[in-house]
Amino acid sequence: MHLRRHSGVPLYRQLESDLLERMDSGELGPGDRLPPETELARRWGVNRLTVRQAVGELARAGRVTVRRGSGTFVAHRPLVIAVDLPPLPMTEAERSSSAAFAAQDHDPFTEVVLSVTDDDRTVAELGPDPLVRVESVHTTESGDPVICSRYWLSGRRFPGLSGSLTDGRSLYTALRTDFGTRLWYGWRSLSAVAATAGEADALDVVPGTPLMLREGVNVDETGHPTVFLSRRMRGDRFRYVLRYDTDG
Amino acid sequence: MHLRRHSGVPLYRQLESDLLERMDSGELGPGDRLPPETELARRWGVNRLTVRQAVGELARAGRVTVRRGSGTFVAHRPLVIAVDLPPLPMTEAERSSSAAFAAQDHDPFTEVVLSVTDDDRTVAELGPDPLVRVESVHTTESGDPVICSRYWLSGRRFPGLSGSLTDGRSLYTALRTDFGTRLWYGWRSLSAVAATAGEADALDVVPGTPLMLREGVNVDETGHPTVFLSRRMRGDRFRYVLRYDTDG
DNA sequence: AAGTGGTCTAGACCACACC
DNA sequence: GTGTGGTCTAGACCACTTC
Numbered sequence: 001m002h003l004r005r006h007s008g009v010p011l012y013r014q015l016e017s018d019l020l021e022r023m024d025s026g027e028l029g030p031g032d033r034l035p036p037e038t039e040l041a042r043r044w045g046v047n048r049l050t051v052r053q054a055v056g057e058l059a060r061a062g063r064v065t066v067r068r069g070s071g072t073f074v075a076h077r078p079l080v081i082a083v084d085l086p087p088l089p090m091t092e093a094e095r096s097s098s099a100a101f102a103a104q105d106h107d108p109f110t111e112v113v114l115s116v117t118d119d120d121r122t123v124a125e126l127g128p129d130p131l132v133r134v135e136s137v138h139t140t141e142s143g144d145p146v147i148c149s150r151y152w153l154s155g156r157r158f159p160g161l162s163g164s165l166t167d168g169r170s171l172y173t174a175l176r177t178d179f180g181t182r183l184w185y186g187w188r189s190l191s192a193v194a195a196t197a198g199e200a201d202a203l204d205v206v207p208g209t210p211l212m213l214r215e216g217v218n219v220d221e222t223g224h225p226t227v228f229l230s231r232r233m234r235g236d237r238f239r240y241v242l243r244y245d246t247d248g
Numbered sequence: 249m250h251l252r253r254h255s256g257v258p259l260y261r262q263l264e265s266d267l268l269e270r271m272d273s274g275e276l277g278p279g280d281r282l283p284p285e286t287e288l289a290r291r292w293g294v295n296r297l298t299v300r301q302a303v304g305e306l307a308r309a310g311r312v313t314v315r316r317g318s319g320t321f322v323a324h325r326p327l328v329i330a331v332d333l334p335p336l337p338m339t340e341a342e343r344s345s346s347a348a349f350a351a352q353d354h355d356p357f358t359e360v361v362l363s364v365t366d367d368d369r370t371v372a373e374l375g376p377d378p379l380v381r382v383e384s385v386h387t388t389e390s391g392d393p394v395i396c397s398r399y400w401l402s403g404r405r406f407p408g409l410s411g412s413l414t415d416g417r418s419l420y421t422a423l424r425t426d427f428g429t430r431l432w433y434g435w436r437s438l439s440a441v442a443a444t445a446g447e448a449d450a451l452d453v454v455p456g457t458p459l460m461l462r463e464g465v466n467v468d469e470t471g472h473p474t475v476f477l478s479r480r481m482r483g484d485r486f487r488y489v490l491r492y493d494t495d496g
Numbered sequence: 497a498a499g500t501g502g503t504c505t506a507g508a509c510c511a512c513a514c515c
Numbered sequence: 516g517t518g519t520g521g522t523c524t525a526g527a528c529c530a531c532t533t534c
Contacts (some may be wrong), residue, residue, distance in 0.1 A: 006510090010522060036500060039386070047524050049297075052501085059454040060308075062484035066454060068501050069531035078484045090492040185492040192440035192458040192483030206307040206314060210440040210458035216490075235440030235458065236310035236323075242464075244338040244433040254529090258503060282517060295505050300520085317512035383517050 001207065003044060011046055013197060015054035023063065023074055030076040035073075050225065059195045060208040069239060093172065093183040093218045109138040111170050116162035118155060123228045125217055129154040130162055134171055137202055145231040146238075148202045149231040157226075171227075181220055183227060188216035199232055251292060255378035259294055261445065263302035271311060271322055278324040278392040282312065285320075309442045341420065341431040341466045357386040357395065359418050366403060371476045372467055378401040380409055382419055385450055394486075396450045397479040405474075419475075429468055431475060436464035438488060447480055458483040 003014050010014065016231035024029045034040070041048040058064045066072045066147055079186040132155040138147035151171055153161065157179075175181045193213045200207040211232040218227040251262050270276045282288070289296040291408045292343045303320055311363035367381040380403040399419055401409065405427075412422035423429045424443065441461045448455040461482040466475040 004525095012522080038500085049525095050523060053522085055501095056454065061456050062453075062457065062482075065452070068499070068534085069499080070533075071500060075484075078482075088490060088492050124303050186488040187492060190438055190460075190488040190490075191486060192460040194458050194483075204313070205310075206304065208456055209308050209310065212438075212440040234310075235442075238439060240438040242336060242436040242438075244336050244435060260503080274508095284513095295507095298504060301503085303520095315513085316522070317518080318514075319519060489527085 003046070012050050012053040012057070015040075015044060015046070016057050017059060019054065020063065026192075027083075028074050030074050032074045034074070035074040057194075057208060061196075062101060084149065088185075090184050093185050109140060110137050111136050111149075113165045113171070116165055119152065123152055125225050126152065126154060126228055129156045131155060136163065136171070137179055144237075145203050146234045147231060149229060151230075152228040153226065181226065183218040183220060186217035186219040186225060188214060189216055192235065193232070195232070203232070203234055205234065212238050212240075251294070252349070260298050260301040260305070261285060263288075263292060263294070263299060264305050267302065267306060268311065276322050277367055278322050280322045282320040283321070305442075309444075336433075338432050338434075338467075341433050357388060359384050359386050359397075360416075361413045361419070364413055367400065371400055373473050374402060374476055375473075376398065377404045379403060380406065382409075382413065390472065392485075393451050394482045395479060396447055397477060399478075400476040401474065429474065431466040431468060434465035434467040434473060436462060440483065441480070443480070451480070451482055460486050460488075 003009065003011055019028070019034070028034070034055075035043070035126065037051045040051045044051070055064065059066050059072075062078065063075055064072050065075050100232060114135045116132060116134050119131045123131065131152045134151040134153070136151075137145050137190050138148050138149065139145050155161075158181075160173070161174070164178045165171065169177075173204060175183065191209055191213050193208055195203065195205055195209045195211050197207050197213065200209060203209075203211070212235050214231045214233065216229055217225045218229065220226045251259055253259065255325055257263045257342070267282070276282070282303075283291070285296050285299045290298070303312065303314065307314050307320075312320050313323050323420050362383045362385060364380060364382050367379045371379065379400045382399040382401070384397050384399075385393050386397065387393050392435075406423065406429075409422070412426045413419065417425075420431060423431065432496055439461045441459055443451065443453055443455055443457045443459050447459065448457060451457075451459070460483050462479045462481065463474045466477065468474045
C-alpha cells in the first residue's frame with residue numbers, strides 16, 4: 001500500500017481504509033492484534049497521532065477493540081442480539097410513515113433524491129435480479145438534513161425508474177403512479193451505528209456521531225419483498241416510542 | 249475556572265465539563281458561537297489539539313455543531329421527532345424481557361448490581377418521592393459487558409432496597425419477593441446516543457461509541473408508574489426487530 | 497523491566513467561509 | 516484578505532498490562 005499525500009483524501013482516512021481492507025480480506029482476523037501504533041506509524045511513515053485518528057474511527061465503528069497497555073484487537077463479528085417485538089398489523093408503507101407524525105398536519109420532511117444508480121450488489125431478500133439503488137436525503141422545514149436513506153429495488157421490475165424520480169416526486173409516489181405498485185410494511189429493524197465520513201457529510205455532523213439505523217423490507221400486494229431500505233437518522237433528533245395498553 | 253493538571257482527570261475532559269456547564273447554565277445559548285479554538289487554547293493555557301479533543305466529544309454528543317471555516321456553535325435543543333408505534337399489549341416486564349430472546353432457553357445475560365444510591369433527582373413520571381437509583385451492568389456468557397442500566401424507584405415505597413440486592417438477585421426478583429410488587433410494561437422509547445466516558449468504561453468501548461438508548465417506565469398492577477429505567481446497549485450488538493403480519 | 501495505548505505540547509500548513 | 520476549523524509533524528511524559 002502506498003499513501004498519497006495532498007490527494008484530497010486525509011492520510012488517516014487512507015490508513016482507515018487500508019486497515020478495513022485487511023480485516024475484510026481476512027488478512028487480519030477477529031481477535032488478532034494490530035501492530036502497535038508506533039510500529040504502524042513507522043511502517044506508513046506518518047505520525048503516531050495520525051495513526052491514532054484512524055484507529056479511533058475504527059474503534060467507534062466497533063471494528064476494533066482498544067485495550068490500554070495491551071494492544072488494539074480486531075473485533076469479533078458481533079453476535080447480534082435480536083429483540084423481537086410482537087407482530088404488528090401490516091399497514092401501507094407510505095401512508096403510515098406519514099401517519100406516524102400524528103401531531104403534524106403534513107409531512108414535516110422534504111425528500112430529495114440524490115442519485116439513482118445500478119448496483120451489482122444483490123440482496124438475498126429481493127431475489128437474484130440486478131438492483132437499482134436510490135439515495136435520498138430528508139430535510140426538516142428549517143433546512144436541517146436529518147435522514148439519509150438508501151433503497152434497493154429490482155431494476156428489471158422497475159425499468160426507467162430514474163426518469164420517474166427527476167421531478168422531485170418521492171420514490172413511493174413514483175412507484176404507485178408510474179408502475180401501479182403499492183407497498184406495505186414487511187419488517188423493520190432498529191440499531192445504532194456511527195456515521196461514516198460520507199453520512200456525516202450528508203447529515204452535517206462529525207464522523208462517528210451516533211445514528212439510528214432503520215433497515216427493512218417493503219412488500220407488494222402479494223406479500224412479495226419489493227424494496228429493501230436502509231435509513232440513517234440523527235440519533236439526537238429521533239425517538240421511537242412504544243406504548244403499552246394499560247387497560248388490562 | 250481553573251484547570252488541575254496531573255489530577256487524574258484529563259485536561260480535555262475538564263474543558264468539556266466547563267463548556268457543558270456554560271451551556272447548561274445558559275451562559276452559552278443555542279446558536280451562540282463558541283470562541284475560536286485558538287482563543288480557547290490561549291485562554292485555558294492548553295494546546296489547540298487539547299481543545300479540539302474536548303470539542304470533538306461535544307460534537308459527537310450532539311451538543312455543538314462544527315462548521316468548517318465558520319465556527320463552532322451551540323446546538324439547538326433538538327426538536328425530537330417521536331415516531332409512535334401502534335400500541336402493544338401490556339405484558340409482565342420481567343417475563344417478557346426474557347421471552348424476547350425466544351431462541352434461548354435461558355437468560356443469556358448476567359446482571360450485576362453496581363450501586364444503590366439515594367438520588368435527589370426526581371422524575372415527574374414517578375411523583376414527588378425521593379428516589380433511589382440502581383445501577384447495573386449486564387454481561388454476556390462470554391464475559392462481554394454489553395448493557396448498562398439505571399433504574400429509579402421511590403425510596404419511600406421500597407425501603408431497605410439496597411439490602412435486597414446484595415445477594416446477586418435481579419431488581420425485579422427483589423421487588424417481587426421482598427415487596428410483593430410485580431411490574432408491567434408502561435412505555436418504552438428507543439434512540440441512539442454517544443457513550444460518555446463512564447459508560448464507555450463500563451462497556452469496554454471508546455467514548456463516543458454509538459449506543460442504543462432505551463428508556464421507559466414500568467407500572468404496577470394498578471397501572472401506577474413505579475420504575476423509571478434508562479438502559480444503554482452497545483449499538484453493534486443489539487437490533488430491535490419489528491415484524492408485520494403479511495396475512496392481510 | 498519492557499511494551500502498550502493515553503495525554504499533551506509547539507508549531508506548521510491547508511481548505512473553506514465570509515467580507 | 517482574514518479568520519475559522521482540518522490535518523499533520525516531532526517529540527515528550529504518563530498510566531496501565533504483561534512478563
